[in-house]
Amino acid sequence: MLGGYFPFANIDTSLVLVGTEVLVGAVVGYISWRIFYERVMSPLRDVPGPFLNSITSLVSNIQGALGKNHSYPIELHEKYGPVVRIAPDIVSISDPKDIRTVLATHDFRKSQIYKDMELVEPNTFSAQDPKLNSERRRQIGPTFTWSAMSKMESLVYKSGPGALIEKIEQLIRELGFGKSFKSVLVGHHDVIRWAHETVQLCIMYSIFPWLRKLPMVFPKWHESERNLLKFSTNTINERIELNKNAEKAKLRQDLLQAYLFATDPHTNIKMTQSQVMTETAVMLIAGTDTSSETLTWAVRYLMSKKDVLAKLLKEIDAAFPDKSVPIAFQDAKDKLPYLEAIILETLRISPAVPSRLPRDVPPGGAKFGGGDNDGYFLPEGVCVAPHVMASHYDPKTWPDPLDFRPERFLGSEAEANKKNNFGFSWGVRICPGRRLAWIEMMLTLANLFHKYELSIPKDLEHNYKNMDSVCYLMLSPKNAQNNCRISIKRRE
Ligand code: HEM
DSSP, rough: OGTTTOGGGGHHHHHHHHHHHHHHHHHHHHHHHHHHIIISSTTTTTOOOOOHHHOOOOHHHHHHHHTTTTHHHHHHHHHHEEEEEEETTTTEEEHHHHHHHHHHHHEEEEOOOHHTTOOOOOOTTOOOOOOHHHHHHHHHGGGGSSSHHTTTTTHIIIIIHHHIHHHHHHHHHHHTTOHHHHHHOOOOOOHHHHHHHHHHHHHHHHHHHGGOTTTTSSSSHHHHHHHHHHHHHHHHHHHHHHEEEEOGGOOOSHHHHHHHHOOTTOOBBOOOOEEEEEEEEHHHHHHHHHHHHHHHHHHHHHHHHHHHHHHHHHHHHHOOOOOSSSOOOHHHHHHHHHHHHHHHHHHHHOOOOOOOOOOOOTTTTTEEEEETSSSEEOOTEEEEEHHHHHHTTTTTSSSTTTTGGGGGGSSSGGGHHHHOOOTOOOOOGGOOTTHHHHHHHHHHHHHHHHHHHEEEEEGGGTTTOOOOOOEEEEETTTTTHHHHEEEEEEEO
């Protein structure tokens, strides 16, 4: 009877049993083969690391999906040393010399993971092909020189510290008149949110590339990606229209303008409109959270390290006694070396891009971790991943690494320590936006602490060493609303 409705009911149970046995056998056989291959035959068999990581990427992927791509490898490096196998074909390294070897040249190309994260088409960030990356960097290079950046300083001031100060003043005024906190703080943060959520989507693609085929997963992040790309396209179109009607001398001087006119000096090639769109979206992603997270961390550390804060205020007050005059970047750079050291120390202890910078080992292979022994040979094609934060937390390079100590970047050890700070990466793919970031960060911190007294609740003062953080490409404080609460008042 039942057979009429359920065709499977007619199948001989012994067949099912045999099928199950074959399946289980195949799975067990596959796992045994993998264990045998990875532990006995693989050229990476001697690279230290947890057993599970040598046979599967699962643990590393789960840690990444949980936002622990920064902290998990630190634990592994602490246990296993400067070379650790974090997945069957990925080796994390933390020794500064090894990291510089990998990042110095185009020999070690960016790994597939960058392609997996790609927005629309290959761009400065995602390009694996050194030729494309070099061409793009030559095109955008002139945009990011100190002299080009200095022309944008007033814009940076206006939209960064200027806007912040305006907001703080508005808060002080309006709260004084009984207006609600919310009405002042709620602004137009959509673009920042879109950029933030697009990063999260790209990170998920990099961990689980097959997710690209399932656009129904993470619908909110997909919408943000679409909005971000639409925003870039609209902004470019509006600018092109505006340019048509403006005299050349009156053209707005900003990054977008520079991109529209960017030309490779070797070939005279300009970017197509679609390339400008991709690059603009990448810049929005690469340039917003990175600087703002670094600023958040810097303020948070200053709140806990009263001695550091006192030194900073002394330096600012001595150099700029008149609080009504805004501090310009070049003046800050010349007169506030301690502030510069504070930012470097923030980039060391909480680098905005804290985790792996994966590259492929070139033909001929390479050896790493040779400091204490002969090192481990990695053959061509293996993914070698310099780990920024694990390197920054290695007590051999950075004594008492969890202590926020800007003095590391002053005095006789400063140059060596700057060389071991990979906050902006290193070598041929070093962050092209670093000068802009320096201007943003120096201007913001100098002017903020010049004008205002900042403090945090007593219960938070001492917990900076064990503050929780989360990493989706960029490092953010966890539960920032609570852990980074601050009070602000005008300085006398
Ligand atoms: C505090 C702020 C910043 C930090 C800490 C930072 C850090 C980094 C790091 C570590 C990399 C290397 C990533 C990798 O190889 O996977 C990088 C690359 C990059 N950054 Fe930044 N960045 C900052 C701000 C900016 C800004 C303001 C821009 C542009 C407006 C920018 C644009 C880029 C681009 C386009 C790349 C890719 C370069 C390439 O692969 O050739 N960044 N950044």
